[in-house]
Amino acid sequence: MSNPPLQEFWAGVKALLPMLIGVMPFGAIYGVLALTTGLHPAAALAMSIILFAGSAQFLFCQLLGAGAPTPVIVAEIGLLNLRHALYSATLAPHTTHLPKRWKWALAYLLTDEAFAAISRHPIDDDTHPHRHWFYLGAGLALWSGWQLSTAAGVLLGARLPTDWPLDFALPLTFIAIVVPLIRTRALLAAALVAGGMALLTASLPFKLGLLLAALTGMAAGWRVAGMAR
């Protein structure tokens, strides 16, 4: 009952494709934003490869535009991307048998979208010894879409229509990822507190409110879960 690697790989690509509809417009917007922030086109493209995290690249540009110092940028990106630790922890038990190069490749390709595609697919390693090919397919599909769309944004720049609300693709994608995750009262509490705090702290400099909101949301969820235990 084991699928050959190639079949798993394409299944992963297919599972990721709907995500690209939300991700690619956002990639193009990132490309435009990076240039208007004053980033060199080479740096804008390199960031898509080195960082490979849409919301973090957006935040990077916003902070750079606001004149934030390097330590602030690095700390905020680190905290914003802390959620990937959950994805790493979820995937970890299914990667223990893999060689190091596979682990590094899958870790590099681990994003919100790839993880959402993976976690909607039943993980059952006993019957699927080639499941890591599925992860690779999903990860590489998103990677290619992201690189292509950010390059399009950088190349087309000002020629992209600015009156289209393409930036709305990111909150919509995140809504589609987050809503199915909220399955308990504790998770709902985390979302409500994080959202409320994000509004209350929106005026703080360097987007620090975003981090404050995320941290209080996590604490609230943890607390509510603790009360239920």
Next chain:
Amino acid sequence: MSIWLTIVACGLITFAIRLSFIAVEGKLTIPRWFRALLPFVPVATLTALIVPDLLMPQGALWLSWSNPRLVAGVAAIGIAAATRSVLWTLIGGFAILALSSGINS
């Protein structure tokens, strides 16, 4: 020059986070309180990103049904809950954004 250093530093920290549990699984015990906190990290972080996009599209709080992004966002939450589909959430969200922008302009 410093911009490249910043990009590389951000990339390294992000990669380290993504690799963290994958690298240490079976070799290190992760504290239970940290594991208990993990499920809340994506929900809290992503919601903190989403909510200002819907309620403060121009930087100030706009709590009104004439705010097209709020209307489309609330509808998208309903669509996501009902369908669990990224595709339908995007199609529905953009369609309602277009409709409510048209009505209010």
